[in-house]
Amino acid sequence: MYLARRRTLWTTVAAVLLLGPVVLTVWRADGRPLSVVLTAVGVVALVTLALTIVAPARLRTLTRTFGIDRIIGTHRWLGIVAIAAVLVHLAVAVVRSPKLWNPFTASLSIQWGWWATAAMLSVGLVAAWGRRSGRRYEVWARAHVLLAAAAIVLAGLHVFWLGHLLEDPVLRVVLSALTLGFLAVLFLRWVWRPLFSRDGAYVVYGVRPEGPSTATLVLAPVHLHRGMRFHAGQFVWLRLRRSVLGSEEHPFTIASSAQVTGRLELTVRGSGDFSTTLASLPPGSRVWLDGPHGSFSAAPEAPGLVLVAGGVGITPMMSMLRTLADSDDPRPVHMVVAQRPDEPLFEPELASLARRLDLRITRTSGRRVDAGLLDDVVPGRGRRHLDWFVCGSPSLLTGSLAAIEQLGVPAERIHSEQFGWSGAIPVQGTRRRESAR
Ligand SMILES: Cc1cc2nc3c(=O)[nH]c(=O)nc-3n(C[C@H](O)[C@H](O)[C@H](O)COP(=O)(O)OP(=O)(O)OC[C@H]3O[C@@H](n4cnc5c(N)ncnc54)[C@H](O)[C@@H]3O)c2cc1C
Structure with a gap:
């Protein structure tokens, strides 16, 4: 309920931020109808662009309320709306005065508008290009950020x-206040946290091998009293240097118990240059964490949990199980583990957790996670009241979410997190809404 209220609150805030300036612009306008439409659509484009930038700016309250997959999905949709609005704005402007068609003969103010449109279209193209597999994530991410910054400045x-x-005093006050709020969010995201915040400073305490390509990074906070408080299932962005654009940062889920804040563990599978480097960090190395983020966490009132973990997607589940064990939680937990046979993660520890908790573990042993398998694991109508969690690759997510919905589990009981945003993001509940259309 608490989460539902927070979601309603933030959705209302977003709607007010989006519609407020437009309504105000129309109300204060006194020109010809076409000019009013032109200005109103321009304001829609500007405000939507600003919200597109704010959405993924790592406001913890937002990532905690909606979850990172929903935030990224919303960011994409807002971006599409902003580009559509700017194209309509441009078309109306040219219809109203055709000489604006040529940016080179237009006034400076119109030229800024043309370049802003070009930058926004480039952001859209780069975003679509980045989602195609095989692109280097960091190159794509930096180009995306720089073009978006150029678009909003222009x-x-x-x-x-x-x-x-x-010129209008009311609009001047409102737009100035919105601009200040926008700049404050950007300052927090791009200047304060990466350069000055002391909360995220951690030191590598050790690296524990977990399998041929997976290792656990054990971290301790540099300032002991600033150990991160988090909910089991949340993640952090990790960087190896203090810098704004010069340092890579990657998301990793906290795998350790939320009851222990003086030490943090991240279990990382080497899938590329950055994640592979982490396994060779010597003890004493400094790292910086931005977090905790995400809403992939069990509600205290959930009567029981079903955890579906694929590969290294087991990390949030480990945090949940370790936290439940540390707090002697008696709730039943059903766990489905899909793993590569050459790298079964945490087997001995899972066996020991099964003795401490009411935990039943099912290994898929190569079988697809489908409705039949899940029906065997959690039979009966009572499963609709449990909280379901799915984490892993996009294909595991798509298949498992479809199967869980087939079993009649309500959308609000299903939680998912995808390790990577290059492709489509299957968010629980969308499939049902699509089929209902
Ligand atoms: C919320 C979340 C939690 C995650 N938790 C874990 C975890 O606990 N353990 C684990 O091993 N992996 C986790 N991952 C995946 C991990 O972030 C990527 O494997 C890692 O960033 C790959 O980087 P690379 O340079 O080693 O490989 P690359 O070959 O550069 O990247 C491989 C793929 O990882 C994704 N990726 C790369 N960089 C980023 C980035 N900065 N931000 C978002 N996605 C990126 C892209 O989809 C890319 O195609 C998580 C991902 C997300 C989104």
């Missing part, structure tokens, strides 16, 4: 140079 210059929105 759009701001366009509005500022045109001046007519700012």
